[in-house]
Amino acid sequence: MIPWLKFVERATTRPHVSQLLVKALQTQVRTNAYRASLGRISRQQFLLRYPATLLRPDGSTVEARVAEPRQVIQLAVDLKTLSEDERRQRLAARKPKAKKIKKEEIDDNFDSNEYLSMWAGDNVDKGAALAAADQTASQSAKIKSKRKKSK
Incomplete structure (x- = not known):
């Protein structure tokens, strides 16, 4: 066979550029786990996310996924909404406690x-x-x- 004829045969068997574009547009590519900006993650297992219980100040709980493995995450209480007595108790618990001074006795009665x-x-x-x-x-x-x- 003549060498230039082989070249012509190969050129005719290659797909056209427009055919490649149609194939590229028809295939669906999914790059991450999110389908939309709103909603939940559709995958059951998502890398580096751990299920945790989010505890709100009113006592209600919500399941959430977090980056660090934790069982319960408790949200802070707004001090403005508490009663005066509860607010004083919480503020007193935050203050540093006085350290007890340990008196060190050295018992040196070695014979x-x-x-x-x-x-x-x-x-x-x-x-x-x-x-x-x-x-x-x-x-x-x-x-x-x-x-x-x-x-």
């Missing part, structure tokens, strides 16, 4: 002589072990006196 038998074996001189225990006791007494002076 190293009680534990002398644990680290003093048969071949260790008991007198040296007692001297070491007395030294640790005197160090703890010094620390105790420094703490009392700093207070």
Whole structure:
């Protein structure tokens, strides 16, 4: 077959531009989950939206979809609509509470002589072990006196 004849055959089998436009207009493309600006989302499962209960100040509830997983979202109460007593109670609950001062007591009544038998074996001189225990006791007494002076 002649090469230029192949070119002519291929050109005749290709669809015309107008045929491509008709196909493009006939196909329906849906880019997101919204069909209209008003209404609800038509998909049952929509990515990154979690069902939550919206609690209004009057006690009524509405199901809503939110970006973060929450069970209940409570709307704020308008203080102007409350009675004087309820308004005072709510404002008092918002104020920061006074912090209780904790008095820290250090109970330092450690006696190293009680534990002398644990680290003093048969071949260790008991007198040296007692001297070491007395030294640790005197160090703890010094620390105790420094703490009392700093207070």
